[in-house]
Amino acid sequence: EVQLVESGGGLVQPGGSLRLSCAASGLTLSDHYMDWVRQAPGKGLEWVARIRNRDRRDTTEYAASVKGKFTISRDDSQNSLFLHMTSLKTEDTAVYFCARAAGDRDGHYYVAYWGQGTLVTVSS
Amino acid sequence: DIQMTQSPSSLSASVGDRVTIKCRASQGITTHIAWFQQKPGKAPKSLIYAASTLQSDVSSRFSASGYGTDFSLTITSLQAEDFATYYCQHYHTYPLTFGGGTKVEIK
Numbered sequence: 001e002v003q004l005v006e007s008g009g010g011l012v013q014p015g016g017s018l019r020l021s022c023a024a025s026g027l028t029l030s031d032h033y034m035d036w037v038r039q040a041p042g043k044g045l046e047w048v049a050r051i052r053n054r055d056r057r058d059t060t061e062y063a064a065s066v067k068g069k070f071t072i073s074r075d076d077s078q079n080s081l082f083l084h085m086t087s088l089k090t091e092d093t094a095v096y097f098c099a100r101a102a103g104d105r106d107g108h109y110y111v112a113y114w115g116q117g118t119l120v121t122v123s124s
Numbered sequence: 125d126i127q128m129t130q131s132p133s134s135l136s137a138s139v140g141d142r143v144t145i146k147c148r149a150s151q152g153i154t155t156h157i158a159w160f161q162q163k164p165g166k167a168p169k170s171l172i173y174a175a176s177t178l179q180s181d182v183s184s185r186f187s188a189s190g191y192g193t194d195f196s197l198t199i200t201s202l203q204a205e206d207f208a209t210y211y212c213q214h215y216h217t218y219p220l221t222f223g224g225g226t227k228v229e230i231k
Contacts, residue, residue: 035220037168044211044222044223044224044225045160045162045168045211045213045222045225046222047213047219047220047221047222050218050220061218061219062219063219064125064219097167097168102173104155104156104173104174104177105174106154106155106156106174108156108215108216109215110156110158110170110173110174110213110215111158111160111170111213111215111220112170112173112179113170114167114168114169114170115167116166116167117167
């Protein structure tokens, strides 16, 4: 059974940094495209970042709102996904979900399976 | 960036009703759209990808269609467990973007 378990959320001051983790079981992360998606309190979903699989050399994509501030990475020895967040602002307050993507018949990748999320609160 | 416009933003329906949610992309995305269901306090669940393909664990009450810019998700014979918020998302290009969501409430 596939499981994605996020951790590392919490309260951080504006301007601070935080690293989120997503531990995977039942799948090998390096074989998959992986995403981070966030949801501000009471709001909709916002895609944050993607890392491609090892075959695609772990290349990354980011939403404009986080580019240059957030870094998505993977540690294959831990089978874990990370999101390193810097220069945090109050508007980064959200539940952060890690998700596994899958490819459709056209070779485009959609979000297929979600973790339960971890809450990040940016406040002084 | 491709914008995804969902309608309606909310609707009220009764158990047994047929419900349709629409999603319009600001430019053509062929069939690169997915649909998700989210219940309060829970993670989203993937329902459909490639515009019309159901995930393996999704009830056949759910169906979806569309191509290019106009898409729809239909729930036939709404059940109590279907009351939730539904989101569309395109995955045609980066950045991936979601629609604003449609909250399906009990009438």
